[in-house]
Amino acid sequence: MAQHITLIGGGLVGALLAQQLAGRGFKVDVFEKRPDPRIAGFVGGRSINLALAERGLHALRQAGLANDVLQRAVMMRGRMVHTRDGRSGLQRYGVDDSEVIWSVSRGALNMLLLDAAEAAGVRFHFGQSLVDADFDGGRIRLADEAGVARGIDAPVVIGADGAGSALRAAMNHHTPLGERVEALGHAYKELEIPPAGTLPSELVDRSGGHDQFALEPHALHIWPRGGYMCIALPNTEGSFTVTLFLPAQGAHPSFATLPDARAARAFFEHDFPDVLPLIPDFANDYDGHPVGTLSTLYLQQWHLGGKALLVGDAAHAIVPFHGQGMNCGFEDTVVLASLMAGAPGDTADVFAEFQRIRQPNSDAIAAMALENYVEMRDSVADPHYLAKRELGALLAERAPQHFMARYRMVTFTHLPYAYAYERGRAQDVLLEQLLRGSTQAGSVDLDAAAATLRATLPPLPDLHG
Known part of the structure; x- marks a missing residue:
């Protein structure tokens, strides 16, 4: 039985x-x-x-x-990072389209x-x-x-x-x-960017040829602002779910200092001016959606x-x-x-x-x-972080049996999370030693760095075992 x-x-x-x-x-x-x-x-x-x-x-x-x-x-190929000065750039999650995540x-x-x-x-x-x-x-x-x-x-x-x-x-x-x-002390609120067809044409990014979406659809969009951020994930019907992450309490900006849509609109106009026009129902979204705890x-x-x-x-x-x-x-x-x-x-x-x-x-x-919260809201626009990221990618090409970015281990393999965590820490120590505070990955002798890597860390185990 x-x-x-x-x-x-x-x-x-x-x-x-x-x-x-x-x-x-x-x-x-x-x-x-x-x-x-x-x-x-x-x-x-x-x-x-x-x-x-x-x-x-x-x-x-x-x-x-x-x-x-x-x-x-x-499909989301990577993080599309939107800086304060209006620039944006894609930071791929993996090496190519075989390593993507899905919304x-x-x-x-x-x-x-x-x-x-x-x-x-x-x-x-x-x-x-x-x-x-x-x-x-x-x-x-x-x-x-x-x-x-x-x-x-x-x-x-x-x-x-x-x-x-x-x-x-x-x-x-x-x-x-x-x-x-353990409460994070930060909270979130969800907003929505509707499909492109409902927005004025001048607001829609058509550079990728995606008429259905207001932004590049094959990316997770991040507006990092140091201590807080907005992100946006695509939906199949052409909309994006936007999530604002802020401290729950404390000095501005926090959800305590932004109690309603009127206060939040002024905040968005200053900190996220390229996002606000894409959310035509901002007031209803902000006032109608709850603040979620983390x-x-x-x-x-x-x-x-x-x-x-x-x-x-x-x-x-x-x-x-x-x-x-x-x-x-x-x-x-x-x-x-x-x-x-x-x-x-x-x-x-x-x-x-x-x-x-x-x-x-x-x-x-x-x-x-x-x-990763600290990385997303702070580090993705930091020159030293970007140098470590670039150097890691170069080492992964030179010595793929010995180096894989922690994010890739977590996201694209079956390696135990505990292994990815410890291996990632060891690799980060090595990257710091190789860069010696530099923000230029090109300053590192890659042949010597790859030799140091092989001598320092054992080969990676079976990635899908």
């Missing part, structure tokens, strides 16, 4: 995990507090588009869904994953909120949208219900999990023996600045589904092994995401 798994949360990670478990012979029921987005429409409140990279694509390939998703995605719609992806999971035999129960759990008795209690509660048997329950996880709260009530939440979640314990486990953001929510939150969660599903298929009746050992494998990597990507 197939083992029964109860999943809390039918979002991206929950739906993908459910599909993978069902495909391996498990009986899976998913309980999701929101209504079915395929019927009620997708309920927002979080970013409407996300960055999909190799780790997430690998999980989607395992599920047989990668091609379907990519048909609904927009995908959260809602469209969620609905595709729900369809795939149902086709694999998963049963979804929408409008069902977790109220509490009796882990020793193997039962949970749920409430429907009218508040009517019921209990069900759930001897093995997995929480994929996000950063505000109800299952995590129930587990923590039963046995303290060592939860720590935090990192750390847990000492992800599971209660073999009875309950947390995955994805429920276990290790991170800030969004490396574009790896979804990718990390999807990687969780591959690891967990494989472990469970290998030992279907031993969830205690499986859950412990899952945490042993994944926790060092989730800690590493949490640290790198925080560092």
Whole structure:
């Protein structure tokens, strides 16, 4: 008889995990507090588009869904950096178009994953909120949208219900999990650049021949301003989702000093004058959209023996600045589904092994995401950073077995996040030594630098192992 798994949360990670478990012979029921987005429409409140990279694509390939998703995605080759003086330039993520990331719609992806999971035999129960759990008795209690509660048997329950996880709260009530939440102190607000056809023609950048988009579509646009920034990601219908990141409190500029659209408009006119004309509904967007908070979640314990486990953001929510939150969660599903298929009746050992494998990597990507915020808002226009970036690219060409930029390791390979973090730190030390404070990569003897690299660092492991 197939083992029964109860999943809390039918979002991206929950739906993908459910599909993978069902495909391996498990009986899976998913309980999701929101209504079915395929019927009620997708309920927002979080970013409407996300960055999909190799780790997430690998999980989607395992599920047989990668091609379907990519048909609904927009390729992003790199960061299009917009400086204060109105100049812009593309900083590629990878070496060529084989190393790109993809802007995908959260809602469209969620609905595709729900369809795939149902086709694999998963049963979804929408409008069902977790109220509490009796882990020793193997039962949970749920409430429907009218508040009517019921209990069900759930001897093995997995929480994929996000950063505000109800299952995590129930587990923590039963046995303290060592939860720590570190607020970034910065927050965000989303705005929208509509498709080009709705804007005056003189505002539209037609240099790339993309009539549908107001800006170059195959890039993640960044307006770095030192301490804060705007970014914009393309959507398939021609719009861009713009996100303003600012300190939540404190001296100007912060969301505390920009309480409404009138104050924010003056700020944009001064700091983002090329963005403001592209947002015709600025006042409604600014006043109508909430300020989102940014935090990192750390847990000492992800599971209660073999009875309950947390995955994805429920276990290790991170800030969004490396574009790896979804990718990390999807990687969780591959690891967990494989472990469970290998030992279907031993969830205690499986859950412990899952945490042993994944926790060092989730800690590493949490640290790198925080560092990437500083890089995006400050460093991308810094001459010394640009020199290190150029020198790193030259060394990667000269000695590809010994050097790969950390961003490429994280985004385009399957190397563990923890390895990418430590290797990246070692490589950065070497780059600093080679440059000796210079802002000119051309001042470095590349033959000598490559020899030093080979003598200092071991070869890179199998990138897709």
